[in-house]
Amino acid sequence: QLRLQESGPGLVQPSETLSLTCTVSGGSISSSNYYWGWIRQPPGKGLEWIGSFYYLASTYYNPSLKSRVTISVDTSKNQFSLKLTSVTAADTAVYYCARHWFTAVTHIDYWGQGTLVTVSS
Amino acid sequence: SSELTQDPAVSVALGQTVRITCQGDSLRTYYASWSQQKPGQAPMLVIYGNNGRPSGIPDRFSGSTSGNTASLTITGAQAEDEADYYCNSRDSSGNHLIFGGGTKVTVL
Numbered sequence: 001q002l003r004l005q006e007s008g009p010g011l012v013q014p015s016e017t018l019s020l021t022c023t024v025s026g027g028s029i030s031s032s033n034y035y036w037g038w039i040r041q042p043p044g045k046g047l048e049w050i051g052s053f054y055y056l057a058s059t060y061y062n063p064s065l066k067s068r069v070t071i072s073v074d075t076s077k078n079q080f081s082l083k084l085t086s087v088t089a090a091d092t093a094v095y096y097c098a099r100h101w102f103t104a105v106t107h108i109d110y111w112g113q114g115t116l117v118t119v120s121s
Numbered sequence: 122s123s124e125l126t127q128d129p130a131v132s133v134a135l136g137q138t139v140r141i142t143c144q145g146d147s148l149r150t151y152y153a154s155w156s157q158q159k160p161g162q163a164p165m166l167v168i169y170g171n172n173g174r175p176s177g178i179p180d181r182f183s184g185s186t187s188g189n190t191a192s193l194t195i196t197g198a199q200a201e202d203e204a205d206y207y208c209n210s211r212d213s214s215g216n217h218l219i220f221g222g223g224t225k226v227t228v229l
Contacts, residue, residue, distance in 0.1 A: 037218070046207065046220060046221075046222045046223045047164065047207055047209075047220045047223070048220065049209075049217065049218040049219065049220065052218065060216050060217060060218075062217060063123075063217065096163060096164075100218070101169075102211070102218070104150075104151055104152055104170070105151070105152040105154060105169055105170035105171075105173075106151065106152075106154060106209060106210055106211050106218055107154035107166055107169035107170065107173075107209075108154070108156065108164070108166060108209065109166050109169075109175065111163040111164055111165070112163065113163055114163050
């Protein structure tokens, strides 16, 4: 059974960089057909896609966040990471890592449990 | 277009049928998928593409698409179906994943 687990600091100072890691077990992030990505949800609000990658191929970012976001991959650890720079209170959210398809059907079939990141001094 | 529009909330009597809609220009090109989210939990896929259902999802959940509108129908709603439901798809460029704003379903 595929499992995704987010990890990283729960509190980040304003203007600093938010860094999270997603560890995948029960499957490989280098397998074909799947994209892997990050999605966030501010408290009491809806879901927002941050960005996704397809191993050794494409990486796509939400245009509204693109200037501040980097997704990187460590296949030796079967992990991928998120960096979001210059954070403000508006970046406070539950951050999920997820696996999804990106064909004519874009469905997210596996989610991590999510981790709350609060931006505050 | 980079938007998917959902009604914010809908209610349904126990055992009755409710349909949730998701509108967007990109749905003329790409299928929608639907996820259910209960308080404090991660979302969970319930319908994908042309009425696909992951293993374990009850058959009272069904999906359809007409023009620029995708629909999720719950036939015979149960108390445990009370949740937020989000549609998602790709935007018109095809390079970005987009979500609807979510619909809160209340089972009366």
